[in-house]
Amino acid sequence: MRVIYVISKKKIKPKLTRRSARSQRGPHIIRDIAPYRSAATDIATGKRALIGGRRQHREFLRRNGYLEVGNDYVPPRREPLSGADRIADIRRALEQQMSRRALGSMGFGALRLNPSYRDHRTAIHRMG
Numbered sequence: 001m002r003v004i005y006v007i008s009k010k011k012i013k014p015k016l017t018r019r020s021a022r023s024q025r026g027p028h029i030i031r032d033i034a035p036y037r038s039a040a041t042d043i044a045t046g047k048r049a050l051i052g053g054r055r056q057h058r059e060f061l062r063r064n065g066y067l068e069v070g071n072d073y074v075p076p077r078r079e080p081l082s083g084a085d086r087i088a089d090i091r092r093a094l095e096q097q098m099s100r101r102a103l104g105s106m107g108f109g110a111l112r113l114n115p116s117y118r119d120h121r122t123a124i125h126r127m128g
Contacts, residue, residue, distance in 0.1 A: 033057065040066060 004015040035052040042049040043064050051057050061068055081089070 040064065 005012050006015045007013075032053045035050060038049045038051055038060060041047060042060065049060055051060055060066075
């Protein structure tokens, strides 16, 4: 553990920081959640249940088949492409590539953005 020392009244003493003061107090105890009325109905009663603690909360979810969701990352789903959709996407990509090559043959070469322009509509200019 890192210790910081201070000079106080011509004596060197370890400085008590918030972190060190907390760690010396003992274990941190988290209190139970306050009673609340559930937003969903209970299957057993058909009414909104009064839940008085974490254990009752877990039992309520399990009994009714509910799933608690929070900040968990859910990867985006990719919809499966049919054969026709896949072919259409490939054709579209090829047409875009061909139009870029056509611009290159007209003297635009590689298109790049000029950082001095603020408006993106006027930022493309000829190279070479």
